[in-house]
Amino acid sequence: MEKGTILIVDDEKEIRDLVDIYLKSDGYDTMQACDGLEAIKLLEENDVDLIILDVMMPNLNGVEACLKIREMREMPIIMLSAKSEDIDKILGLNMGADDYLTKPFNPLELVARVKSQLRRFHKFSKKVDVLAEDNNAIHIDDLVINLETHEVILGDNLLKLTPTEFDILALLGQSRGKVFSIENIYESVWNQEFMTSDNTVMVHIRKIREKTEENPRNPRFIKTVWGVGYKIEK
CATH class of the missing domain: 3.40.50.2300 (Response regulator)
Structure with a gap:
């Protein structure tokens, strides 16, 4: 096969x-x-x-x-x-x-x-609910992350995220309030060992903010916890 x-x-x-x-x-x-x-x-x-x-x-x-x-x-x-x-x-x-x-x-x-x-x-x-029964979308204010259709909608606008950007956003959205280190995000999304000098995660976070935020320097969704990592608040 x-x-x-x-x-x-x-x-x-x-x-x-x-x-x-x-x-x-x-x-x-x-x-x-x-x-x-x-x-x-x-x-x-x-x-x-x-x-x-x-x-x-x-x-x-x-x-x-x-x-x-x-x-x-x-x-x-x-x-x-x-x-x-x-x-x-x-x-x-x-x-x-x-x-x-x-x-x-x-x-x-x-x-x-x-x-x-x-x-x-x-x-x-996959068309599988990973959150709870009969619920395949994460709602964060006016941001909707649909795990079934792999779509992200902000207000009335369908956002064009890459697969990796979607996965990072979904990871943070599924565990709102939890702080993920750069190492946590990399190893969860890429399924590879994190290299200390790798700035891949930061680049992707910046791109997500550019697509989801009116002011990426003052984000509503993905917050930076200085010295620790990133989170989406509850």
């Missing part, structure tokens, strides 16, 4: 073929694209569960492609880049990526991240 379809987007055929071999050996179906334009065309014609997206590509690079893909689909995106500086990682995450891996990488680590992203995405996409 196929675990899902993964779209591998990289202008280096050797990397595409290497990742393809490892994913197929683990039971995934795969498709390949050599640049962002080809990737978008494939997405318009096929169902894809996750995208592995290189940053540096001709025609349409990974950052530009990520922005366009986010207008079309909500599946997880893992970005690949030869650049290791924090600013490049933050840029990728800001554009809507869910995870980031620096080249050269261990293919087994990439497969592990694919599994983690799909497991997390499917967990929150």
